[in-house]
Amino acid sequence: GQSLEQPSEVTAVEGAIVQINCTYQTSGFYGLSWYQQHDGGAPTFLSYNGLDGLEETGRFSSFLSRSDSYGYLLLQELQMKDSASYFCAVRDKDNYGQNFVFGPGTRLSVLP
Amino acid sequence: EPEVTQTPSHQVTQMGQEVILRCVPISNHLYFYWYRQILGQKVEFLVSFYNNEISEKSEIFDDQFSVERPDGSNFTLKIRSTKLEDSAMYFCASSEDRSNTEAFFGQGTRLTVV
Numbered sequence: 237g238q239s240l241e242q243p244s245e246v247t248a249v250e251g252a253i254v255q256i257n258c259t260y261q262t263s264g265f266y267g268l269s270w271y272q273q274h275d276g277g278a279p280t281f282l283s284y285n286g287l288d289g290l291e292e293t294g295r296f297s298s299f300l301s302r303s304d305s306y307g308y309l310l311l312q313e314l315q316m317k318d319s320a321s322y323f324c325a326v327r328d329k330d331n332y333g334q335n336f337v338f339g340p341g342t343r344l345s346v347l348p
Numbered sequence: 349e350p351e352v353t354q355t356p357s358h359q360v361t362q363m364g365q366e367v368i369l370r371c372v373p374i375s376n377h378l379y380f381y382w383y384r385q386i387l388g389q390k391v392e393f394l395v396s397f398y399n400n401e402i403s404e405k406s407e408i409f410d411d412q413f414s415v416e417r418p419d420g421s422n423f424t425l426k427i428r429s430t431k432l433e434d435s436a437m438y439f440c441a442s443s444e445d446r447s448n449t450e451a452f453f454g455q456g457t458r459l460t461v462v
Contacts, residue, residue: 240367267449270363271391278456279391284449335381335404336451338391343426 238262240324247345256309258289258324259332266327268300268307269336276319282309282322311344319345319346350374352454360460361430369425369457371440379422380462381441381451382415384408385459391439397423 248254256338258268260304267286271279285300285307286329297310311318325336353372360369370376373380381396395405397415423442427434437458441451 269449273391278453280453281450286449325391330403333391335396335406337393338383340390 238326238328238337240326242322242339243341244296244320244340249347250314250316252254253310253312253313254344256311256324256341256344258307258309258339259325259335260305260307260324260339262263262326262328263336264328265302265305266329268298269325269327270296270298270309270321271323271325271338273275273323273341279323313325314346316346316348319344352440352442352452352458354420354438354454357455358458358460361461363432363461364429366433367427367430367459369427369438369440369459371423371425371454372421373423373440373442374444374452375421377442377444377452379407379443379445380415380417382425383439383441383451383453384435384436385439385456394425408419427459435459436460456458 241257269284270282272282273279283293283298285291285298288300288302290299295312300307321341323341324339327336355370380397383391385391393406395409396403412428416424437456439456440454442453
């Protein structure tokens with residue numbers, strides 16, 4: 237079956253660095269994405285890793301190790317507006333679609 | 349900035365009734381998707397659509413569900429006979445092409461079945 241695991245909650249203070257881990261067990265693997273979702277809002281794309289290594293986009297970085305079936309999202313210089321849920325999502329098929337399998341989400345609370 | 353739009357934002361319906369959720373994907377996108385999110389839970393894939401046909405569907409997407417692209421801009425999800433457990437936020441998403449790794453999500457339709 238398909239399963240992704242993430243911590244359910246993470247708390248950090250403004251200006252800090254936080255890492256949200258994701259481990260996955262899927263029938264296929266064609267990439268790992270990260271999405272941010274504020275309460276009541278739509279998921280918003282943050283980053284994608286198709287190959288091993290680190291991808292950096294401003295304050296956010298994402299890492300993938302395919303041999304370990306593991307990835308993480310690193311958020312630096314945390315701001316209050318970063319308080320949201322963060323989902324990792326695996327693309328498990330190389331077909332015409334983006335039928336990503338989403339993880340359960342990690343709720344990040346940023347404290348002043 | 350182009351965006352995916354969904355209507356209505358909130359729909360309340362009685363159990364057993366049919367509902368149609370509407371979406372206007374980004375105009376130059378070719379791949380369309382429906383996801384749902386039960387309150388407090390993860391986002392779940394329902395169906396993907398390309399070239400006027402379903403390309404992939406999940407176990408959730410049973411015979412009660414159907415999708416349609418009735419014209420050049422709209423993409424709809426129909427639930428034939430709603431059940432209480434269909435209550436959820438339904439998100440439409442679109443992406444530009446097969447190699448595109450980013451899906452753009454609409455703001456969602458909150459469906460409440462009573």
